Amino acid sequence: MSFQKLDALGRKLEALEHALAILGADEATHMAVGGGEKRAEAMANLAGMYHAQSTAPEIRDWLEAAKAEGLSEDQRLALGEFERVYVNATCLPTEFVERRTAATMRSEQLWRELRPTGDWDAFLPALEGVVALVREEAQLRADALGLAPYDALMEQYDPGNRTAELDKVFADLKAFLTDFVPQALGVQEKRLADRPLKPLTGPYPIEKQRELGLAAMRAAGFDFTHGSLAVSHHPFCGGVPTDVRMTTRYRTDEFLSSLMGVLHETGHALYEQGLPKDWSHWPLGKARGMGIHESQSLFVEMQVARSPEFWQFALPLVHLHLGEDAIPGWEVEDVLAKVNFVERGYIRVDADEVTYPLHVILRYELEQDLVSGKLEVSQIPEAWDAKMTQYLGISTINDPKDGPMQDVHWPAGIFGYFPSYTLGAMIAAQQWAALEKDIPDARGQIAKGDFAAVNDWRAQNIWLQASRWSTPDLIRRATGEPLNAGYFKAHLKRRYG
């Protein structure tokens, strides 16, 4: 049976994925410093085997033959995902992939060299080369998938995402935020006048912070029989669903950034741990995509862990692990003022949840114009500055380092990915609203540190659905309606208005 061949292939690919995931997590956490070169060589070779095995020509025959086989409903859906993944993986000619890999590797390397000084002019030719290749790639993918070029790029990260819908939702959100950011800043200013930010009185020993993080993970539902927490320079959630490797990093002068980071990654981890076990070797059994994944982390980090209810539960936990004098005299309001501090800034990754979407929408708009050819790479600094000034009231024209040179995505040739971040934030808010309809006491449960019902709702509606539906269909099935910026707007108004 051809489906059996796909099933067997899935097991081999899962083994290679397993190796790559654990080797990747190990590299960032436990590898000896001199082990990097051989590790990179080993991983490149394993990735090559993965590519060769997952794009073998005979797979197309198996896919066609399997369609005629008597398949169960799960197998039929699985076959669809096998095919989707195969088409996405094989729609670029090898010759093109090699050209693109070489160009983006050089460009990313150059970016790492030039970013510290923000030397845009020196970087320009490399980025022009990358964008030319991205245009070519978008067209190749568009032809293979029957999609518009930018949609074909997004299709890699969130299947079913289309600019036709996203443009409207983002326009709605942008219009709201350009007014709302100054309003939220004004509200914050008045609040802080009444109740100034309290200073943190560290040092907070790393071992105690670790215990606090573990306690928060445990409360949020992290399964320590299938995962662990380590330390790495760039925090991540990696590994495999049966052994999720989460990391954080610590500074001793404060503890909130590590704790919030741990809760964010816990959101990613819960999704992986909650995926259906039986199909872990089928594409159908894997997490849906980047936007949904980010919605799971932002659900925990933003919807839950920056709420007053969560801090009713978490403040005593801080005292338990860091000591009664860790944050003397702090009340829930003091923590919230700190973790929900709003600020206009240049850097996306440092942005709060109110201003963050404007950073993303700016990139989304520029990417579309770059891919369509409406915008040339040489025009990016002016276009970037104009939008930053319009959306956030700050200028980057003399500071490319903190402007268009701040992110690795474009130097690495990754276009169509940025929207997933804000898609995630919106889905998280929409998800919370849907969940609260089914569990009216959800906030009360969180205040007691009880995540059971909340997690069960998410398991049924999101995690166990894995890749059964496209991203828009999954949103609709889980929340009862299509993506709607209204929930995220309502969330921001409630918290910052």
Place this chain on the structure above:
Amino acid sequence: MSFQKLDALGRKLEALEHALAILGADEATHMAVGGGEKRAEAMANLAGMYHAQSTAPEIRDWLEAAKAEGLSEDQRLALGEFERVYVNATCLPTEFVERRTAATMRSEQLWRELRPTGDWDAFLPALEGVVALVREEAQLRADALGLAPYDALMEQYDPGNRTAELDKVFADLKAFLTDFVPQALGVQEKRLADRPLKPLTGPYPIEKQRELGLAAMRAAGFDFTHGSLAVSHHPFCGGVPTDVRMTTRYRTDEFLSSLMGVLHETGHALYEQGLPKDWSHWPLGKARGMGIHESQSLFVEMQVARSPEFWQFALPLVHLHLGEDAIPGWEVEDVLAKVNFVERGYIRVDADEVTYPLHVILRYELEQDLVSGKLEVSQIPEAWDAKMTQYLGISTINDPKDGPMQDVHWPAGIFGYFPSYTLGAMIAAQQWAALEKDIPDARGQIAKGDFAAVNDWRAQNIWLQASRWSTPDLIRRATGEPLNAGYFKAHLKRRYG
């Protein structure tokens, strides 16, 4: 060029080895408890890919074609090792390998169940099945390699090892030890009457023991830019040469077992770290075999770390890391009396260096008779007991658990491996003697914790030789003469006589 194809194959196999080695080490150290099933599945699949790629039929053509190519001396030697490995890997029919794998897996599992109660009768049929397969395997290997059956089994672990030589060396050693063990026990008794064993006054905190272990590793030459020390239930030295994963385990009531274990594994680690870098993807660039590997660990553990000179250096190190009161009043002699304590015992893995070879020779003799058919499995308990009584003066007839059921090797179908342990002990002694001829002050340097010249000698004569020579040739080249039990005997007389 066909040699280039072998070279490229070597890189792919090295990547799979790298993954298997790191996944294996990770499993014992950092894996979440619930990750085992998927890890085993992934590793089995990767091992399957390794097997398929390393035994592909076209390799035989490459090997033949490469012989006619203009190769450098290194390439010529590399080709020889590629071929040796290929022949050893392909000399068993797939059908046989599958039968054997199934049988040994069942037998090993049964052994794990039955060993605690020592139920020999229940285990007998499974072991009979395994031994029948081992006889078949020995004959298949013998036919393919043109060797005697038991030699063909040993060939997997130490290429070039032949019973024709080992029989003589082991007979010599056995004759010596049956007299020497009682003599050493008598000497020890007198010594202890004059100077009783001092008790250890723990607890010794794990964190401090770890620092002591790291300091000892560093002094012995372990390169922490290419390796690390972690904790696991069964200590091992794994990983890859560029990232050696060593482990130990701690008990808090004493510190010497962990420290001696660390030094043993450091010996293995130095060999791996000292292998030539450029050919790490060729069989030629890998460690020679099990006997040589064990000689490198026993060199550090037995020749060096149980000597009075080492403890001149190490005793202050113990005080530095465990505190001045860790072993109050202890002198070098007190440590040596402890770490070099001789005792007749049932269990090979618990044996001291004087009695250990007798455990090995017993197994070596029984294995030869089992493979040749002179001995049947049902006769093992009597044969085992007779030899234990003769060699060590203790009976196991009523205690199969601590007799023929004590080791995993036979249940797992591993025959021809045991001799490597004692081969290693003899090579270590012979190596020290050769080294001391070139570096007359070697003991003085060890007393100062200076391993530089000693390690340089070992790097040149052993580590950088990798798999250029057969085991007997490597011994001859490194020490100037063939394997000679005299050095090990002299070592024992010096230390215990």
